[in-house]
Amino acid sequence: MKKIPFRLTPYQVQWLLVVGFITVGYALYLRYFAIEFSTTALACDAGLQTLICKARTVATALFKNSVFGITALVIATLHVIRPSIVLLTGGLIAAGLGIVLYNIVLSGLAIGLLILGFARPAPATA
Structure with a gap:
C-alpha cells in the first residue's frame, strides 16, 4: 500500500495564513490591552464585569496551567x-495563542512538531 504524502493546496495555505494571523492578532490584543495594560488590569481586578475582563480571566487561568502549550503539543503529536x-x-491556533500568552517552551516544541508533520521520504529515483 502506497502512502500518499501530506501536501497543502493553495487554498489550505491561504486558510492557515488567515487563521494564524487572526489567532496571533487576538492573542496580542489580549496580552497588551487586557493582561499587561495597567488601567484595564486594575479595573478588572476591582470587579469590572466586561467582556475583555472575562477574556482576561479565562486567558490568565489557561496560561497559568499551561493549557495552550499542552494542547498544542498533543495536537502536534x-x-x-x-x-x-x-x-x-x-x-496552529493553540501554538499561536501559547507563544504569545506565556507558554513559550511547550508551544515552540509543538511548532517544531507541526513542521515535522511535513517531513516525508524523498521520491525514489528510477
Missing part, C-alpha cells in the same frame, strides 16, 4: 502521526 488540515489548523 497527533499531526505527526496522522497529518491532516484539521489537526494542523488546531495546532
